[in-house]
Every structure is written in structure tokens, then in C-alpha cells.
Amino acid sequence: MEFISVSKFAEKYGIPERTVRNWCAAGKLEGAFLVGKTWNIPSELQPPIRSEKNKSLSPLLIALREQKEMRLSNGIYHKTQIELTYNSNHIEGSRLSHDQTRYIFETNTLGVTDKAINIDDVIETLNHFKCIDLIIDNATKKLTEPFIKQLHSVLKSNTSDSKKSWFRVGEYKKLPNEVGGMPTVPPEKVPAEMKKLLNEYNAKTMKTLDEIIDFHKRFESIHPFQDGNGRVGRLIMFKECLANNIVPFIITDDLKMFYYRGLQHWPQIPGYLRDTCLTAQDNYKDYLDYFKIGK
Numbered sequence: 001m002e003f004i005s006v007s008k009f010a011e012k013y014g015i016p017e018r019t020v021r022n023w024c025a026a027g028k029l030e031g032a033f034l035v036g037k038t039w040n041i042p043s044e045l046q047p048p049i050r051s052e053k054n055k056s057l058s059p060l061l062i063a064l065r066e067q068k069e070m071r072l073s074n075g076i077y078h079k080t081q082i083e084l085t086y087n088s089n090h091i092e093g094s095r096l097s098h099d100q101t102r103y104i105f106e107t108n109t110l111g112v113t114d115k116a117i118n119i120d121d122v123i124e125t126l127n128h129f130k131c132i133d134l135i136i137d138n139a140t141k142k143l144t145e146p147f148i149k150q151l152h153s154v155l156k157s158n159t160s161d162s163k164k165s166w167f168r169v170g171e172y173k174k175l176p177n178e179v180g181g182m183p184t185v186p187p188e189k190v191p192a193e194m195k196k197l198l199n200e201y202n203a204k205t206m207k208t209l210d211e212i213i214d215f216h217k218r219f220e221s222i223h224p225f226q227d228g229n230g231r232v233g234r235l236i237m238f239k240e241c242l243a244n245n246i247v248p249f250i251i252t253d254d255l256k257m258f259y260y261r262g263l264q265h266w267p268q269i270p271g272y273l274r275d276t277c278l279t280a281q282d283n284y285k286d287y288l289d290y291f292k293i294g295k
Helices: 006-013 017-025 059-070 076-091 098-107 119-137 145-156 187-202 209-222 229-243 253-265 270-290
Strands: 033-035 038-042
Touching: 006 017, 006 038, 017 038, 017 059, 059 076, 059 119, 059 229, 076 098, 076 119, 076 229, 076 253, 076 270, 098 119, 119 145, 119 229, 145 187, 145 229, 187 209, 209 229, 209 253, 209 270, 253 270
Parallel strands: none
Antiparallel strands: 033 038
């Protein structure tokens, strides 16, 4: 039997070399084996057959799903998990550093620290990693109330909030709350408002960036959960960008104040929030360029 290299296989079928290496590591090219750091691939092999459904998926979503399955380190999946989790949690007050977040993801341990660590910060970091896996797995599925509640349930599971009798993990709020000093929808009206929001949003076939941002603003104004609304809302935005072949984005801590200003003034001055999201999108495009993933 003859064997060829990754580069020859990639050239033969017009496939990126990174994709071929991912297939080899995931066992999708039967008979391929490593010699040192070089993959040897049976020359008669054909590329794995992708389902018709996958043909409509963005290169990013395909890469995220492949790397998630492989638990590949130092790729776009690894980068997304750390950056989205660190920044979204940090916006909400987590005191874990970027290095601590990365260390938890990579080793499932905290590492040595000379400062007290809030256990909820650690638990919510681990839970947020699981939430990102959920949005990757369910990216192309219709956005529903049960899925949104599932995100909240995973995010807040086993936290100190989950032990409070009045805090509803995975269910809509029981007590009134506010966001940024602004009133939100009262608890008794949340189910009706969420159904209305989702019905109007899901009536659109392909969503634009502005429509995804508008959903986010309306979701945050409803503030359906007792806590965790910001993180759930930003996870939904990431999912919906993946679903609609829009480059997703991560609101970083340095964009936080612009993000809050944009939410406050949307839709009267849409440029504030749109420009913030576009800046964040440009940052994520840099990741795609670095990892050579098509947009």
C-alpha cells in the first residue's frame, strides 16, 4: 500500500492542510498513522463524506465542531472557549484572571494562587465552558424558550444562587430586578414577553447582524432570569451569528462601557451598539485569519 503526506492529500483534493490533519487526528481517514510528527495517509483514500446539511455550515462552525469533538488544543475552539468565557464572566464581576480561566480550561485545575478565590467564579467558569459547547452543538437549531432556559440552568447549576429558595435556576425570575439602574419587565409578564420576542424573531428566515443585536437588546430589557441574563444573552448572540453565517464576536472587557452605552441607546442611536459589535467582530476575524479559517 502506498502512502502520501498531508500536503499531497490536501493538494490532490483541494482541501486545507489543517482540515486534513484534523481528520487524521479524529480518526476520519482510516489507515492514516503518525511517524514522528508526520501523518501518512493511504493514497487511495477519499475525503470523508460530509452530510448535505454540513454543506450549508460556515467553515468556522465546521471547525468549532471538529475541534470540540477532538478536544484540540490551541485552535479556534480553544481560543473561543477561553476568550468568550473570560470576557463575558469578567463583565459580570468575576475576579478570575485570563490566565486562571485558561488554566481551568486546559487542566481542570486552578493552579497555585496567593489570593482567595470565589468558588462561584470557578463554578460559573466551568459551567460557561459547557454552555459554549451547547451553542456549538445547537447552533443551527431554532432558538426556543427551552434552549434559553437550558443555557441558564447549565450556567447557574451548583452555584450559591442555586441553593437559594427564591432563585429559579433554568426558570424565569420570581422577583423584580433591574439592569443598569433601569426597570425591566415584571416577573408575571416575562413568559408572554419572551414568547412574543421569540415569535417575532423566528418569523425571519435569515437574520441580519442588526436583527441579532435587536434581539439581544430586547432580551436584556426583559431580563427574564434573576441573574445571568448578560452571559446568556451574549451566548445567544454568538449562536445566532453562527446560525446565520455571520462572523461572531466577543464583547471584551475594554469594550464594556461602549457596549452598555449601546444597549442604553438602541435603537434610537443604533450606531453606538452596532459599531461596538463590529469592532468586536473585527477582533474575532483576526483569530480566523490567524487560524486560516474561511469566513
